[in-house]
Amino acid sequence: MTTVPVNMTKKPEPHETYVHGHHWRSAEDEKDAAKLGMWLFLGTEALMFSGFFCAYAVFRMLYFDTWHESSKYYLNWKIGGFNTLVLLISSFTIVQAIRGAQLGRKMMAFWYLAATNVCALTFLVVKLGWEYLPKIQKGELPGGFFTYGHGPAGTTHDQVFLGIYWVATATHGLHVLIGVFIIGWCMIRTMKGHFGPKNYMFLENTGLYWHIVDIIWIFLFPMLYLVG
């Protein structure tokens, strides 16, 4: 009776047989290049959001006092603070998901990714349900869509504040939504066994994207919700 070796009974997972692209000298070079490319993309992201930060800085300087009133009146720091904590925790969980892949623990990576997506969806639900929908119903909209009536500033400064709030947070929210799909894709690929100690490049770059979303919120939160 022949004995089948244990390692022959199981088909190897894709990450176990992963071979880096033939045009790379080594897997390290491939990973470093992918990461550098991701960082360059994150640089463009920072520059894109800096447009909103610049608009904020200019109008904050011009309408210093009325922005204090507008922020206190239109925004609730408790909602923003809750979302900040949610995003910080999600940043931690995606780091742990990468750790799971590096250690070759598939289910650890999967469940930490799932936790990250739960946080991301929580952020979006809170944002839409407790901020965007009430604001749309009340007409607290930017620029020409503003139908709220007489705001605290009683001037067009309200509309400028809401304009920057809506554009900056909605662009950030879009990034969160895109992140939900990419992390979902990571979960599928994790279950297919694509990520392991030899190959976690995609997972790591997803993590980098998710962290820049977190960093942008770290700046948007005090700027919009904690004015004064």
Place this chain on the structure above:
Amino acid sequence: MTEQDSHDTPQHLAATGDDLHHEEMFDNDGHFVGAHAHAEHHHVTPFMPMFMTLVILVTLTIITVFTAEYVHLPGFGNLALALIIACIKGTLVAAFFMHLLYDKAINTVVVIASMFAVLLFIVLTMTDIGTRKLHEPLESGEIVVGGGAQWVEKNGKQVVDVKGHYAPAYDAAPGKSVLDAAREAYHAAGGHEAAADHGDGAASADTGHAAEPANADHPTEAPATDGAHANTPASTEPH
């Protein structure tokens, strides 16, 4: 592989990277760097530093909220404090969560270059907007071409004010420019001797007068001079 067998040197193996065992023993130049080089390249994210980073980030968030809601600093103090804490938080995320501390320095170079571009963008725009008020004294007539000679309203008439001495307005003296009228008034008032009374040269006496309180030298004319600074923008000058 036959070629590799014939050139079985560390240099060759490291350069091709075919043999993983040799790759971790030798760097790209073929120098022996030891087996631990492999572990350094495959940095496994540690648990505790990351968890402590999360704890510090949450603490800093609470500090931001507390200072913003309950501590009131003068002027831009609260905004500056909130942004400094946000910068610390962002740096922590980048250094630990985003692995900049453990990665190749080139990634940090990209980040610093991006931050430099962001700062350049915001600082230059703020400098532009923030210094525009410097031209407002010009528009409001506090600083005028021709020095201390400026249009003021006195007894309901536009007149030229030179160091507290008044000349008829341009429309009362046809053919003369504002500057000519001002010069005439200046000489009529005693010229350089009058300027010497102010204890200064002519040019610096002009600016010196503008900076003085209006009623310091000419108490009786104070209301008119006040009105001059507040009510006579350059755009309403007669031509």
